[in-house]
Amino acid sequence: MSCQNCESEGAVIHLTQIVDDQMKTLHLCERCAAEKGLETSALPENFPLTDFLAKMGPEDRVPAEHAPTPPCSFCGLEFSHFKELGRLGCPHCWSTFEVQLRGLVRRIHGGSQHLGKVYLSPDPSVSEREKQLETLRRKLHRAVELEEFERAAELRDEIHATEPVV
Amino acid sequence: MSETPSVRDFGLSWLDASGKFADIVLSTRVRLARNLQGHAFGPRARLNDRTAVLEQVRGVRSRVDVLEGSEIQELRELDMRPRRILLERRLASRDLVGKNGSPPAPGTAVVLAPDQPISIMVNEEDHLRLQTLLSGLRLREAWNLLDSLDDELGRELPYAYHHEFGFLTSCPTNVGTGLRASVLMHLPALVLTKEIGKVLQGLSQVGLTFRGLDGEGSEVVGNFFQLSNQTTLGKSEEDLVDHLDRIVRQVIQYETNARQVLLRDAASVTEDKIWRAYGLLRYARMLTFDELMNLLSGVRLGASLKLILGLCVYSLNKIMNFSQPAHLEEAAGRDLSPAESDAHRAALVRRILSDEGVVTPDEGSSDENGSRAASR
DSSP: OOTTSSSSBOEEEEEEETTTEEEEEEOOHHHHHHHHTOOOOOOOOOOOOHHHHOOGGGSSOOOOOOOOOOOOOTTOOHHHHHHHSOOOOSSHHHHHHHHHHHHHHHHHHHHHOOOOOOOSSSSHHHHHHHHHHHHHHHHHHHHHHTOOOHHHHHHHHHHHHHOOOO | OOOOHHHTTTTTTGOOOOSTTTTTTEEEEEEEEOBBBBOGGGGHHHOOHHHHHHHHHHHGEEEEEETTTTEEGGGGOOOHHHHHHHHHHTTSHHHHOOOOGGGOOOTTTEEEOSSSEEEEEEESSSSSEEEEEESSSOOOOOOOOOOHHHHHHHSSSBBEHHHHHEOOSSGGGBBTTTTEEEEEEEOOHHHHHHHHHHHHHHHHTEEEEEEETTTOOOOOOOTTTEESSSSSSSSHHHHHHHHHHHHHHHHHHHHHHHHHHHHSSHHHHHHHHHHHHHHHHHOOOOOHHHHHHHHHHHHHHHHHTTBBOOOOHHHHHHHHHHHHHHHHHHHHHOOOOOEEEEEHHHHHHHHHHHHHBBBBTTTTTOSSHHHHHHOO
């Protein structure tokens, strides 16, 4: 079988994808696969989380053709690779894939707001502000839970005012 | 290179059965997953990430109370046997010691605190896994120990933390608090009365999960179950450990009730099972680890129900720990074939049991009360 992309090389990579509940199989040569950003090296054994990720609903899927999420700028991890591995690459991945991860985290833990220990960075100037922000965020979380939306809006504004300008 | 003296006794304090409900709850374990800013997580970490993480940990030890005078065991510098001993004592994970005979990854290490049952796995799936292992049911105490270490470490090392997701981890199932608390329980009566299924099913409905003796994916051997929290985010650490504590106490109550049912409805069969198990352990010449665990379960039940008198839980815990393959080899001072291992295991069990002042009931006293009376 020849590569579906360049039609000159033999297809050695057979990629089965499920997009919008449709199963599609792509037959590609190594070069075209690499151009599409597919990792062709042997992957470590699958983790149980992989099954979970495979069952993720459509809203968590990255519609590859429409809006591809760029890979993590720190470690280079692609979201598709995360779905295979079930493991993130670095702390920065959590910001890069924040939207997709929020959905996943909600499904695993029933929510996405951490309510445990508040961590203050060793840098004292950052930590004072963070402390204040953390308190406000928790108040906001509580207000939303209690459906006190006016209070929530006030808190949201206060958070915006306190947050560092990027 | 050989094991240093501190590893020899490290991770064994739980054996002394000093904790609450120690006959049913063998041990309490709590671990916290933490990662450092600016470095890739374990599976994608490069050599310089791994080295930098290890060096940062090495550097802050003198500034963290609990870790002052602590020892760092780099897995790569240890022979196979000491590595397996760390694994058998639950101080290192299977990933850390190297899977299927492959050498451990660079930078992997275990930090052992000198005075407290606290250790840190370095460069596992997460940069740091802080953990503690205590005897009996002591969840709050275990959490408090780790909490203060975590406070101190976090002041010295820049943790990866997100205002919404909490402490960031390599796997989303650990994010938030990064806390996994687990309690190792012995539940033979619930198994014998076939009530265990209901109990285990109930666990998942209250956000808990269970596994066998050997951690994730392991089978249940010898009626030993590890109960732990399933989720790590959306509740405070105190709520997570208190919730587990409440459920564990309920399970203890169920187990105690099931034991009473056994004594009431099947006293002679139960007593027979227990003494047969004791007889086999006392005189067998070869024992596989699984067989030992199953027999030990019977004897542990007997000791707990005071059907076997003069046998302390500490000795049963010692048997559990020191009959593991690497521990047997360490005692023998050489590698052992599986058959040799079974023989050494049986000899160890005979030696420990013969040191105990177990009183065997008089022959002919077949009913439960008779045997109890005769044994004192």
